[in-house]
Amino acid sequence: MKRKSAVMKLGALACVAVFALSACGGSSSSATGKDGKPTINVQVILDARAEKMQKMGWTKQLATACDCNINWINTGSAAWSNQKQATLASGDVADVTLGGYGSGDMSTYGSLFMNLKPELKSMPNVSKMFKADPYSEVVSTTYDGKIYGTPVVARPVxxxxxxxxxxxxxxxxxxxxxxxxxxxxxxxxxxxxxxxxxxxxxxxxxxxxxxxxxxxxxxxxxxxxxxxxxxxxxxxxxxxxxxxxxxxxxxxxxxxxxxxxxxxxxxxxxxxxxxxxxxxxxxxxxxxxxxxxxxxxxxxxxxxxxxxxxxxxxxxxxxxxxxxLEQSANQKTSPVWSYNGDDLAYKIDQEVVSSKLTDAKKTAALKFVDAFYSADMSVQARYGAFGTAVKKLGTNHYKILNAPKGHEEADWMFYQALGDAAPGWINTDMKLDLPTLDAQVKPVDAVxxxxxxxxxxxxxxxxxxxxxxxxxxxxxxxxxxxxxxxxxxxxxxxxxxxxxxxxxxxxxxxxxxxxxxxxxxxxxxxxxxxxxxxxxxxxxxxxxxx
CATH class of the missing domain: 3.40.190.10 (Periplasmic binding protein-like II)
Incomplete structure (x- = not known):
């Protein structure tokens, strides 16, 4: 377990309010599609404002990256609070889960999930991130040296x-x-x-x-x-x-x-x-x-x-x-300020993989996870697809577009992308031109x-x-x-x-x-x-x- 600021109270109802194409776990669809490619079941815990994953334009690129078919299991966050504990107890977790589990689950149910540390050789984007930003590896590692999940890393924004x-x-x-x-x-x-x-x-x-x-x-x-x-x-x-x-x-x-x-x-x-x-x-x-x-x-x-x-x-x-503020004028102790920046910039275990996968599905699942950590996918998964939400201006240079008419600026990234819950690596080699609402926090923080x-x-x-x-x-x-x-x-x-x-x-x-x-x-x-x-x-x- 990792010491966190909040603990979710979980119920015992299984598979309720899952608005998707399949059941809860990883064995609900055939292992191979009609095209002969492996099929992976990906459960995503979605913000209440989000549309289904298969409707988000950028998700099609993930199927190309993993050379597989993706069976999306769209689960609302409210439903997941009831479903999660029963899913863990049954042992029937999806092939890949986005945003569903945390380190507290790994201390009890770690055997359900793949230790990704030995698999890093098959995950070039994640390996590159760990090398360039070693703190991302620190936060992803359990007390006994395992890596059960990959993080969100977004320090520059x-x-x-x-x-x-x-x-x-x-x-x-x-x-x-x-x-x-x-x-x-x-x-x-x-x-x-x-x-x-x-x-x-x-x-x-x-x-x-x-x-x-x-x-x-x-x-x-x-x-x-x-x-x-x-x-x-x-x-x-x-x-x-x-x-x-x-x-x-x-x-x-x-x-x-x-x-x-x-x-x-x-x-x-x-x-x-x-x-x-x-x-x-x-x-x-x-x-x-x-x-x-x-x-x-x-x-x-x-x-x-x-x-x-x-x-x-x-x-x-x-x-x-x-x-x-100073508690009193001319005090000897220097004021400091509150800090939770490590948790804002590094969200742990955002993608986890079932330990039960066959070789073909395992290979596809690892490619799927790794794909999120390319620069283009990191931006799209967080803010939205190229053309509708993001304009790519050059290599590692992106302009985040304002919300279209009919959508609130604060809600847009959570409607057609995963927002700040998106797995990925926003790093200092990337330049992001942000809308006013998103850019405002930096000068505020600089105070x-x-x-x-x-x-x-x-x-x-x-x-x-x-x-x-x-x-x-x-x-x-x-x-x-x-x-x-x-x-x-x-x-x-x-x-x-x-x-x-x-x-x-x-x-x-x-x-x-x-x-x-x-x-x-x-x-x-x-x-x-x-x-x-x-x-x-x-x-x-x-x-x-x-």
């Missing part, structure tokens, strides 16, 4: 973090305020946002600060734990409270700096500047609140991906991205360049794809279950009602009693093993994040 901090600059200018640089300055700005009608509509409808509701058992993206970066903690999107400082795994849940954060958030809550729905609204309500009525901005400050995708076409230009100069990416990052043994994973999961909900309930209670000062010592004692420290120790072993593999392959992540 991704960000170093999902969490970007936005403030309404139009409101600041109207009120004669400067962009805040410390927690105290932010509080004063938020109070002004609340009291002084910065959107000018004569209504007290401003929401000074909003954030996505923290989970019942973890912090996720776009939540106030990222403010720990002000005090030198590089917050990942991973196991609750875990982070790394100079090669040492720690947990901030019992750190005095976390207590300081809770005290500050309670102060903001008492000021009435945090959305009253911040601990209750779902994703849909959170995102719609940011856009407001589409004409008048109502949110002053929050964390998200990009302004255009967050605040809507009419209001996004009111917002600016701001770097990490944190100074903060990231205070981060050693080889020693200060809790990497999100670190493989653990099944025993390690089971122990950590059990321990986390014993303390996670308690810790998160205390956070929401302390922010909204106070009491962190009087309750802190008992809280820390309870987390330790429920084996928080054992999890830290296990995570350290997992981390040490991962870093050892990085060093063996000559990986230097500081070069990737300049």
């Amino acid at each position: 991704t960000a170093r973090t999902s969490n970007h901090m936005f403030i309404n600059k139009t409101w600041l200018d109207k009120l004669g305020l400067k962009v805040p640089t410390t927690w105290d300055e932010l509080e004063k700005v938020l109070i002004a946002f609340k009291n002084d009608d910065p959107n000018g509509n004569g209504k007290a409808d401003e929401i000074p600060m909003d954030f996505y509701t923290p989970g019942t058992d973890n912090f996720w993206l776009f939540q106030p734990n990222v403010l720990l970066s002000s005090m030198g903690i590089v917050v990942p999107n991973g196991p609750l409270g875990m982070y790394v400082d100079n090669g040492k795994v720690k947990n901030y849940l019992t750190d005095s700096r976390y207590k300081t954060l809770v005290q500050y958030m309670h102060k903001l809550w008492s000021d009435g500047v945090i959305s009253p729905e911040a601990f209750t609204h779902d994703w849909s309500k959170f995102t719609s609140t940011a856009k407001g009525n589409g004409k008048t901005a109502t949110v002053g400050f929050e964390w998200m991906w990009t302004p255009a995708g967050t605040f809507g076409a009419d209001n996004y230009d009111q917002y600016v991205t701001i770097p990490s 944190y360049d100074k903060d990231y100069k205070n981060v050693n990416f080889n020693k200060d990052i809790l990497y999100q794809n670190m493989p653990a043994t099944k025993e390690q994973s089971d122990t950590m999961d059990t321990n986390t279950t014993n303390y996670a909900q308690y810790a998160m309930s205390q956070f929401s209670q302390w922010v909204t009602k106070g009491g962190v000062d009087s309750g802190w010592d008992a809280y820390v004692a309870k987390l330790k009693q429920n084996k928080l420290e054992e999890n830290v120790q296990i995570e350290q072993k997992v981390y040490n093993s991962y870093v050892k593999r990085m060093k063996k392959l000559g990986v230097n992540l500081n070069n990737f994040n300049e």
